[in-house]
Amino acid sequence: MSDRPPPPLPAVGPDNAPFYEAAARGELRFQRCTPCRAWRHYPRPTCPACLSRDFTWDLASGRGRVYTWTIVHGPTLPAFQDQLPYNVVDVLLDEGIHFVSQVLDCPPEAIRIDLPVAAVFVPVSDEITLVKFRRAD
Amino acid sequence: MAERGIRGVAAVAGIGQTAYAKHLGRSEYDMALEAIINACSDAGIAPREIDGLVRYGMEQVDEEHLVSALGDPPVRWFAGTPFGGGGSASVLVVAATAIAAGMADTVLVYRARARGRRSGYGAHPHEGGRYWEKVPAALAGLNQWHVPQGLVSAFQEMAMISMRHRLEFGTTDDHYADVAIAFRNHAIRNPHAVMRAPMTRADHHASRLIAEPLRLFDCNIETDGACALIVTSTERARDLRHPPAVIRAGTMAAGSHHIRLSTLFARPWDDDSAARAGRQLFAMADCRPPDIDVAFFYDFFTSMVLIGLEQYGFCGRGEGGPFAADGGLAWPDGRLICNTNGGQLSEAFIHGFNNTIEAVRQIRGTSTAQVAECRLAFVAGGNSDPTGAVILERA
Numbered sequence: 001m002s003d004r005p006p007p008p009l010p011a012v013g014p015d016n017a018p019f020y021e022a023a024a025r026g027e028l029r030f031q032r033c034t035p036c037r038a039w040r041h042y043p044r045p046t047c048p049a050c051l052s053r054d055f056t057w058d059l060a061s062g063r064g065r066v067y068t069w070t071i072v073h074g075p076t077l078p079a080f081q082d083q084l085p086y087n088v089v090d091v092l093l094d095e096g097i098h099f100v101s102q103v104l105d106c107p108p109e110a111i112r113i114d115l116p117v118a119a120v121f122v123p124v125s126d127e128i129t130l131v132k133f134r135r136a137d
Numbered sequence: 138m139a140e141r142g143i144r145g146v147a148a149v150a151g152i153g154q155t156a157y158a159k160h161l162g163r164s165e166y167d168m169a170l171e172a173i174i175n176a177c178s179d180a181g182i183a184p185r186e187i188d189g190l191v192r193y194g195m196e197q198v199d200e201e202h203l204v205s206a207l208g209d210p211p212v213r214w215f216a217g218t219p220f221g222g223g224g225s226a227s228v229l230v231v232a233a234t235a236i237a238a239g240m241a242d243t244v245l246v247y248r249a250r251a252r253g254r255r256s257g258y259g260a261h262p263h264e265g266g267r268y269w270e271k272v273p274a275a276l277a278g279l280n281q282w283h284v285p286q287g288l289v290s291a292f293q294e295m296a297m298i299s300m301r302h303r304l305e306f307g308t309t310d311d312h313y314a315d316v317a318i319a320f321r322n323h324a325i326r327n328p329h330a331v332m333r334a335p336m337t338r339a340d341h342h343a344s345r346l347i348a349e350p351l352r353l354f355d356c357n358i359e360t361d362g363a364c365a366l367i368v369t370s371t372e373r374a375r376d377l378r379h380p381p382a383v384i385r386a387g388t389m390a391a392g393s394h395h396i397r398l399s400t401l402f403a404r405p406w407d408d409d410s411a412a413r414a415g416r417q418l419f420a421m422a423d424c425r426p427p428d429i430d431v432a433f434f435y436d437f438f439t440s441m442v443l444i445g446l447e448q449y450g451f452c453g454r455g456e457g458g459p460f461a462a463d464g465g466l467a468w469p470d471g472r473l474i475c476n477t478n479g480g481q482l483s484e485a486f487i488h489g490f491n492n493t494i495e496a497v498r499q500i501r502g503t504s505t506a507q508v509a510e511c512r513l514a515f516v517a518g519g520n521s522d523p524t525g526a527v528i529l530e531r532a
Binding site: 006007008009010011013016041042067068069070071072073074075076077080083085086088090092097098099100101102108113124128130132 | 286290
């Protein structure tokens, strides 16, 4: 175990609880509009496409491709200091949603545009499981 | 249909600042007051004439701080702009709107920042320093989708945006260096500037990686200092001490924010806040980008200047890099001379306000990199945020 401090974590509240409850079960769920079927992220009360307030938290495939990325060399927060340099990616999921995350077990030079990735679930506290990614075929 | 809006109604009549430095050892309150009193003196007005205040929402020196230190001026109108640097030109739009509406006659616009290397690295909230190092352990805002993944600050978010621009358009380190070197050469001429050592292309490329593709010399500097401007009616400004910098046009546009990349990347960047503000701006001003004599982009990162050139229509989409190449932004012969103070990359980082002060100097003809016969100056706020822009005109 490392001595580094824990990273700041999401505060779970009414808008985001379904996302984190699903993640803790190993599921990637996002809001999906009931009438027009559009997916959305971040959580919000209305569908930006049709303005409906009716939605469900639907299961996403967890598959997508790297849209853009950075390799962080620092400075960064103490919680991430011993991981430097590390990647952060924007994944364009198959559902059309952009999601900021990391690709685990992937050297910086292997990150590229359109790299196929699949979601994995990393518990970090009793309440919070973070959604990360691994390289996929 | 072009709206006349605030066109020509108001003008910047006074500018004031502190020294800029990596460490001044002063409170933001103290620096704000020095800049404000200097701006009043520059305009030739008494601080007690101030009846309007515009600041950033995040500004720590608030209205009560100011009226209690300025002899209780009769402030009857005050407002703030959200999203930090996105508002650095919007504050002038808000000030001019108040004057146009008759809600205030003499509006103070100001920003004070203690962010130098030794100013506030501690956890103490009043020490200034880096906001992102003071993030709480439990994140209720949208940064909950970035920070736990290791994307902890604006420069890392800009790196993500900048990388995409490179992937789509082939923008290079050399293009970034073209921005950094042009602005450094401007700073070398400017006695206010903090960074005045010459920078070569090799120096730029050898500076350390911060968050790929951004290097140290692609990032704004971190400094202490304050800026203030006095905005009043154009009619009144003509009778004051200096030639007025008339706000020929000013617009704002809401849209994406860098702290919310999932929605930012869902939007085409030629139809986001900056592009929308720009289209309205040039319509209100009844001119076109080639008519601009000098431009001030919110140069928090070299890459974002290139993107700003595209968003505001100074070049085509994806053409920001080639536009900046070969001294494209450099005084005195560039295609579009930009950030003649050295900008936030090399003069100081007063959250955009130092660029606005320099734009006024260009209109007055007193810049240390003066553009010949400068009539129209363009100033933009941060282009990864809900933002705004203004065009200043020599009366």
